Amino acid sequence: MNSVSLIHIRYFALAGLICWQAAWSCCYGQVALKDQVERHVSPYLENEIVQGLAVGVLKQGQSHIWGFGNTSLHGTKTPGSDTVYEIGSISKVFTGILLADAVARAQAELTTRMVQWIPSDAPQPHESQAEISLLNLSTHTSGLPRLPTNMRSADPENPYADYSSDKLYEFLNKRRLRRQPGEKHEYSNLAVGLLGQLLADQSKTTYESLLRERLTEPLDMSETVLQLSPEQHARLAQPLNASGQPVKNWDFQALAGAGAIRSTTADMLKFAEANLRPPAGDVGRAIELAFQVHQPAIAESDLAMGLGWIIARDGHTRFHNGQTAGYHATLYVSRKLDLAVVALCNTATMELDRLAGDIFKVAAGAEISPRQFEQSVEVPLEVMQRYEGKYQMLPGQDFTVTVVDGKLMVGLTGQPTLRVYARSHTQWFYRDVQASITFKVDDSGRCDELELFQNGGRVAAKRLPESAGVD
Numbered sequence: 001m002n003s004v005s006l007i008h009i010r011y012f013a014l015a016g017l018i019c020w021q022a023a024w025s026c027c028y029g030q031v032a033l034k035d036q037v038e039r040h041v042s043p044y045l046e047n048e049i050v051q052g053l054a055v056g057v058l059k060q061g062q063s064h065i066w067g068f069g070n071t072s073l074h075g076t077k078t079p080g081s082d083t084v085y086e087i088g089s090i091s092k093v094f095t096g097i098l099l100a101d102a103v104a105r106a107q108a109e110l111t112t113r114m115v116q117w118i119p120s121d122a123p124q125p126h127e128s129q130a131e132i133s134l135l136n137l138s139t140h141t142s143g144l145p146r147l148p149t150n151m152r153s154a155d156p157e158n159p160y161a162d163y164s165s166d167k168l169y170e171f172l173n174k175r176r177l178r179r180q181p182g183e184k185h186e187y188s189n190l191a192v193g194l195l196g197q198l199l200a201d202q203s204k205t206t207y208e209s210l211l212r213e214r215l216t217e218p219l220d221m222s223e224t225v226l227q228l229s230p231e232q233h234a235r236l237a238q239p240l241n242a243s244g245q246p247v248k249n250w251d252f253q254a255l256a257g258a259g260a261i262r263s264t265t266a267d268m269l270k271f272a273e274a275n276l277r278p279p280a281g282d283v284g285r286a287i288e289l290a291f292q293v294h295q296p297a298i299a300e301s302d303l304a305m306g307l308g309w310i311i312a313r314d315g316h317t318r319f320h321n322g323q324t325a326g327y328h329a330t331l332y333v334s335r336k337l338d339l340a341v342v343a344l345c346n347t348a349t350m351e352l353d354r355l356a357g358d359i360f361k362v363a364a365g366a367e368i369s370p371r372q373f374e375q376s377v378e379v380p381l382e383v384m385q386r387y388e389g390k391y392q393m394l395p396g397q398d399f400t401v402t403v404v405d406g407k408l409m410v411g412l413t414g415q416p417t418l419r420v421y422a423r424s425h426t427q428w429f430y431r432d433v434q435a436s437i438t439f440k441v442d443d444s445g446r447c448d449e450l451e452l453f454q455n456g457g458r459v460a461a462k463r464l465p466e467s468a469g470v471d
Contacts, residue, residue: 033057034066036362040370041068044355047373049431051240053345053352054079054265057363058276060338063269071346072238073246081266084228084236085344086250087329088259088322089189093290094211095196095257096138096308101214101286102199110135110294114142117198122165123173136181137195139295139305143177143184144191157325160259161251165197168254185295185302189258192308196257207256218283219274224263226256236262237346239326242432243409243419244347247325259322265344268331272340275318275333291318321353330356337364348416349432374429376421383425384408387439391450391461399450399461410437 037055044050045068052069067079102108108117114132115125125132129143136142148171153159172194200207208226216224228236241247252260263271275291278284290307297304304311309318316336322329326346330353333340341363343356358368384403391399393412400411408428411417420428420437429436435454439447452459 033059033064033363037066037359038068040355040358040362040368043371043373044351045069047431048244049349049351049373050345050347051244052079052237052347053343054081054083054085055356055359056081056265056269056272056340056342057359058269058272058340059363061273063273065265065269073240073244075238079237079265079344079346082223082235082264083344084223084232084262084264085329085346086239086259086322086324086327087261087263087268087344088324088327090320090322090329090331091257091259091261092138092192092322093308093320093331094215094261095192095199096306097286097290098199098210098214098257099134099138099195100289100307101282102202104282104285104289107202108134114194114198117202118169118172119201122169125169125172126174126176128177129172129175132181134195134198135294135307137191137198138307140185140187140191141182141295141298142188142191143179143181143186144175144188144194146186146188146190148175148190155248157248158250160255161253163252163254165201165254168194168197183298185298189255193252193255193258197254199257207260211261214286215283218279218281219270221263221267221270223267224261224271226252226260226262228262232262235264237327239324240347241326241416241418242347242349243407243417245404245409245417247348249326250324259324263344265342268329268342268344269340272331272333272342276335276338276340321350321356323348323350328352332356332360334364339364351431373431374421374423376429377424379408379422379425381406383445386441386445387447387450390464392464393452393459393461398464399452401450 050069051073052071054065054067056063056065065081071077071079071083103110110133112134114134114137115130118124132142148168150167150171151159151163154162196207200210203210239247239249275287278287291309292306293304293311294307295305306318310320311318317332317334319332326348328345328348330343341356341360343352345352354371361368387401388403389401393399397413402409407419409417410420418430418432420430422428426439426441427436435452438451440449440451441447448463450461
């Protein structure tokens with residue numbers, strides 16, 4: 001997985017809300033909710049899983065927001081209700097509601113074919129795409145791939161910034177579908193990004209203007225934007241990757257509907273409230289339509305979907321998460337429980353989903369033990385430096401091992417560089433993925449090979465001769 005694909009869903013982490021409330025013992029109120037949330041957050045801070053985060057809980061009409069950790073790597077400022085974060089793929093829920101708004105206003109139908117909305121002066125989609133509907137785009141059943149293959153960014157650290165509508169329509173013109181629309185669920189940033197572009201084109205405006213006019217202004221969400229004002233930028237949390245290293249913010253053009261939105265915890269609780277109790281008028285009708293089930297699960301491992309919303313197996317909880325290069329966000333909403341939880345974090349780690357899910361259960365009355373992370377051992381700097389270098393797994397696929405600020409970092413060609421943690425001097429594990437690495441060391445302490453263990457398999461990588469580390 002490369003940096004371009006960091007906006008995505010990990011269903012197995014979020015989908016397990018399956019009628020567990022019947023077995024709960026009611027501890028809600030016995031221990032203050034804030035204390036319970038803090039108990040669950042603390043292991044993530046203590047183990048450096050996250051730098052800082054803001055948590056919002058909306059329970060039976062009462063809202064609570066708490067900040068933990070810091071908004072920057074070396075700062076001391078605690079996140080607040082107005083701290084700004086990128087929310088990544090939660091933007092897809094907003095795009096789904098914009099589609100619902102177009103339907104509610106009789107400007108479209110869910111069955112409207114995508115090709116009908118392609119601008120006449122743009123290259124037209126390949127004939128195999130003729131049956132793709134707007135509903136297919138929103139529910140990841142279009143048959144379009146996760147990302148277009150012509151995304152060759154001038155800045156790989158800001159991969160969506162220069163992907164224009166011209167490039168988008170050029171890709172569609174040449175892309176032959178490998179399967180029929182509706183045949184399979186296949187998560188696609190391209191599809192929802194295209195939907196956002198089409199909605200904007202149809203209204204002769206930009207995605208950002210459409211979002212503001214149809215959704216954020218009616219809901220008084222002035223902090224939910226694509227482009228930040230100087231004052232908002234001053235409140236933007238510093239983006240950090242999963243290993244706690246600073247990275248760039250992401251910008252979008254044609255695929256804005258897939259992940260371009262920035263927001264605050266206070267604004268996201270306003271959004272959650274509107275989804276729990278839709279207001280009167282056009283925006284309420286759109287929210288209600290998007291909240292409904294529009295795509296049943298296709299395969300046994302799939303989940304049903306609304307417009308943008310993913311529906312947990314309990315049948316009543318809607319959720320989505322989002323991740324960019326330096327942020328992660330998670331949102332849960334349940335009308336049955338009259339409960340919503342949002343967690344916004346300036347560390348790009350999927351571990352936030354587990355934390356937000358536990359807070360959601362605790363807020364609903366469950367007794368959930370705080371997370372326990374595997375502890376690492378101390379390894380001298382000179383030992384880590386001996387491992388520095390490149391290790392070839394396959395031609396063109398190299399592991400790069402470096403030491404940054406006393407931390408051992410491992411990257412694989414085309415994938416993010418992540419921190420690994422020591423079980424011993426030679427055995428190391430990831431916290432961001434379920435994998436481990438063993439450095440093969442001879443009697444002199446020199447390492448010429450590493451071994452990756454993941455998903456039950458082992459892969460060896462030989463050290464390249466010209467990449468010897470510090471001995």
